[in-house]
Structures are given as structure tokens and as C-alpha cells.
Amino acid sequence: MLCADQNFDIAQVIRFFRSEPGELIIYYELEESEKSSSRGIVEVSPDTHRVTRFLEKPQDRLTASRLASVVFYCLQRDTLSHLSDFLRLQPQASFGRFWEWLVNEKQLDVFGMKLPTGFQLIGQVGLSDYTKWLTHYSTKQQDNPAKPITYRSFARVGLMGNPSDGFNGKTIAMSISNFWAEVTLVESQTLVLVPHPLNDPTEFGSLQDLFCISRKEGYLGGLRLLQATCKKFYQFCSKQGIALTKQNFTLKYDTNIPRQVGLAGSSAIVSATLKCLMKFYNITDNDLPKPIRANFILNVETDELFITAGLQDRVVQVYEGLVYMDFSKNLMAEQGYGNYVSMDMSVLPHFWLAYLSDPSDSGRIHSNIRQRWLSGESSYGK
Template structure:
């Protein structure tokens, strides 16, 4: 038996809300995102004789009461749990360290995970698991000081791409940084640096926000979107509209700094309306659209937190409007929670090795 002198390592990574500018992060745009304290994933690394990826007793279920149970489970949860995510980040981390000549000491470990992030809500549950696992390995191998903060989101995204998950850097950036982050994905930065320019903002600039989601988000849009291909084909409407979406984050940053909440509300609504004009209702899904429209019926601003499944809302008229928002959403069958924001997660050591 190996001498297990090393203590277990545990890290938490949070869900996120794309506040403004999404989905332009995939199109060399700008976004503002915040780290959501309401939900999180945890990964635990324990030294062990062999390298073990431990299935979650609920999320990686392989034993069922009946075939009905199996089918119902697959329809609500899908085929995939977190094991493949942990395996993928192990591979990507190892390959990165090898390419960068970062020596990894011997010794094995057991990885296990847990999460309370609701599935299929567009709150970045998968990348939270990957982010937490990466943090565990950075500490286990004692190489945190050798992997720049700006590069960590890329590793998380690469692990997800390994599994065919289509996504951008926005979610992974805010999960690494925490707090409130303005991100500039200008093509010149991306080509030159391999990552965007990420600027942390004071979370006290945020007004009270509300998270809205459905308990059973079955209708997430049944039609495959053509936006990506149209953008690649230099479709004029898609290109100009996506540029407008990217500029919303720039304007939003100024609105937050000026505490211009009326402007913020207008930008949130505009962000979703532009997305809708590009993607179309069939791709967005009726339930997702209803989730945006219900808050607007009481005068609140609303937009997707990501690509659908959950909505972030802002009540510019204050607490009385927030009460009406709560009532309207509950009547429509949606869950509403006040948004809790995670402060910055970066340490002094992280800031010292930041390359920008």
C-alpha cells in the first residue's frame, strides 16, 4: 500500500450567469458574466494506489428498478454523467503539462464529484465539474504556479471539446475567475495570446437579479440552429447582429459603472431580442421563450443565462415589482431565486502569474 501522507483535496466550482453579450464569445465578441453562488459542483481528489474515477451514485446510475425506471431516467437526465468529464480533463491536463515541459510527480489518486446544478438549465454544470477537477490536479501536482490563470479556461474547454460539447470560453473564464468579469474575445487577442482579455469588475456594481428556471426543462429547442454556419459563410445579417450583441456588453460595462440601471434593463432585453432574431423561435424552444416573456409581463428585464434553460431577470422598479415577478413566475410553473454572486476566486498567487 502506498503511504497516503497527502491529504484529500477538494474544490468547488460554481454555476454562472451570462449577463450580457452572449453568445458573442464564440464569435470574437464581448461578454459580461457572473459567478452564481446558488449552485455549484465539488470534486474531491484522494491519494490512492491506483488512479480511479469514481462514478456518482445518482448521476452515473447503472442499476435500475425496471426498464421503465431506466427509460424515464434517460429521458430526464440523458445518457451522460460526470465520469467522462473527469476522464477528459485528466487527459487534457496531462497532455498540456507534457507539451509545456511541466513535470508531474508520481502517485495516483481517486477523483469523485457531486453537483447540485440543475441539469439542462444552461448554467454550465458540465464545465463546473471540469473546473473543480482541474483545480484539484493543480494542487495535487503542485503546479498551480506554472499554469497561467488565463490558460485554465482553455484547458476546461478543451476537455469538453474532447467529448463533443460545443461551447465558448465565457463560462469557463468566470468559473476560474469568480465574481463579475468583462471579457474581450477580439480576434487579434485570441490569435496573438490564445485567449481573451479578462477584466474583473466590482460585484457591488450589480443590482439585485433573479434566476428563473423550469424544474423539468424538456423543451430546449428541437431545431438545430444554422447561426454558426451562416456566420462562417459571412452572412451579413448574422455578422452585423452578432457585432451588435458584442457591443451590448461594452455598453453594459459602462452602464454598470455608472449605475445606470434603466440602461442595463434595456440592454438585457435587447440582448435576448437580438438572439431571437438570429436563432428563431423553433431553435430556442417554446418553454424557453415563455421563461423570458413572463418576467417582461410585469415590466422586468429578462434574457437567457446561457443558451436556454434558465433566465436572468432584473426588476428596475424595485421590490414591489420583484414580488410581482415571483408571483407571475410561480403561476407559470417556474422556480425563482434571488441571484447570489460569488466574489473573486483568484488568490494573490494567481494574480502574480497572470500574463496580462
């Protein structure tokens, strides 16, 4: 087996294997040029990660799955005895046939973990094949050095229903391109989070400068958002059965979104960081669909950083443009997210956006609204 990135996190694979009550198959998504008839193909439940069917080099149209085994398996000790039983039945069969028998006939609990990368060599290959591909990768890296990955996420304005996203209501909101958070990721030897010179200052011209900057900007800059997003991303991929390659990177951010005025500046940084991580690790929309992505961004802020927030801002920053959102209780309970519909922004009139240059803490103002709503308070006076 030769991975296109030549390296992936074995420790993450072992942790996932130990967390599931069964065997483990590593798989990847076939490229367009690859035929399923040349690989062992797996069908995997997206909810449980259980391998529901294994087909060794299937004929065309026998399965719609494009998920291929990479001949990397983890077996429980007690399962090894099945190998002897299988060889008595099929002494000349391949190892792929053994897994086909385990999954389809014995119906053992077998789970799948995805590697979001390509593979060139699988199965019985010679040393010359490995040498050729290693030379190819080395030349490719020299000729094509890693380019920076940069993404923006935009501020948002709530038009109707705000803040009923936290109370099973309906809202309409839109993103505004005037204000944005931009994150840049570039591959590096070690993982580095670069402080923003204004939002995460570590040097000051004087004690008075420290006083003025701290009074206006506070103590909670964007660096914590980068770190929390990275931590949650690794945790999400591990839980979802996605084995990441062992690559390091440097992250830096910039933003012109006014602070503490309710324009979703924090979630914009998280959203842009997530876009960079997905691109860097080849995580697709199928791996992390848009509705789940909005939940992810919210969880970074609420679970990791204890920021009071709702889904509306994150949904708009994921979908962008003008979005109608229904957060009804039944929808949230059944599917874990609401109903989100993109709308035509051309029907809107022109808007003027006004905000204070020296605002109070918007998060502190909203911090107890949900608790007051849950306790049955009917009106919210100042």
C-alpha cells in the first residue's frame, strides 16, 4: 500500500479501532480513473460507520459504492480463529475473499475508517513499483511546493426573527461581503498558530497602550478560535472514522469585522479556519455536509469556548447569501439541524449598516436570554 501523502496518523487509526466493538477496514474513495472491479469495495453506513457489505473486485453495476479497501485491516484477537475456518472452506482464496466472507456471511461487526487521500499501489507490487512512485512524489513536491490555502467567511446581519434560532423559531439573515474574516493555512514542519498583531498582542509601546488596547479589544482574541477549531476538527474526524494524514501547518488570520456589535465576527474566524482545514486534509462536503458544518462551528464556540451563541450566524456563513432558516423543535429533534433555504438576494432593497465604534460585550448581553426563556419569562425588559 502506498498512500499519496506517504504518511497518515496510525495512532488515530488505533484509537478508532479500540473505540469500536469489532474489526476495522481502512478505505478511500476511488478516483474517477479507477475501476471498482480492481479493488475490494465496501458499503459503509454513514451513521454507524459499520461495513454493511464487502465485495471483492465486483463486476460493474453490482454496487454503487466507490469506497475501496486499501488492504489495511485491524482484527480482534478472537477473530483470528475465523481465518482457519475460512481457509478450510476456500484454501486458495485471497485475503479479500476472507473479508467478504466475514462481512457478508458471518456478519461480524466490521467498521470502516476513511482515509481522505488517494492511493497508487495496493496489493501485490514489487520494489521497483514503490521506487518509481516515491521518486514521482519527491519530484512532484520539488516542482510544486505547497501553496497557501486562504478562505474568507463574511459577517452576517439578521433581518427577521433574530434571536429565535435559539428558541425553535424561524429567521431570515444574510451575509455581507463588506466585512470578513480571512484565514490562511500553509504547510510547515511544526503546527504554528500565529497571533494577530492587534487582536492577540504580546508587545505594547507602553503601559498606557496596553491599557487602551485591553479596554477596547478585551482579552479574548482570535487565537483561541483557531486553536479550538483545530482541536474540534481532529476530534470530529476521529469520531467520524476519518484518518488524517500527518501533516503540520501554520495558521494565521485577519479580520475587519467590528468587534462586539453582533456581526458574528468570532464564528467567521471559526468558519474560515474550518474551510482551510477541510481543503488541506481533503475533507469533502460528503464527509462534512453544510448543515453539520454549521453545527460544528457552533459547537466550537459553545462547547470549547463557552460562548453564548445560536445556529443562525453559522448557517448563513456556511451557505452565504440570503438564507431562510426554520429551527422548529421537530426538525431539530429528528435530524439535528433545521431546514435551510437559500433565497434570491436581488429582491432585497439597499441596506445601511450602523454600529457603535466602542460597544459593550454583545455576548454578555445575550448570555442569560435562553435561560430566561426556558424559565417562562414572557418579556425581556432592560
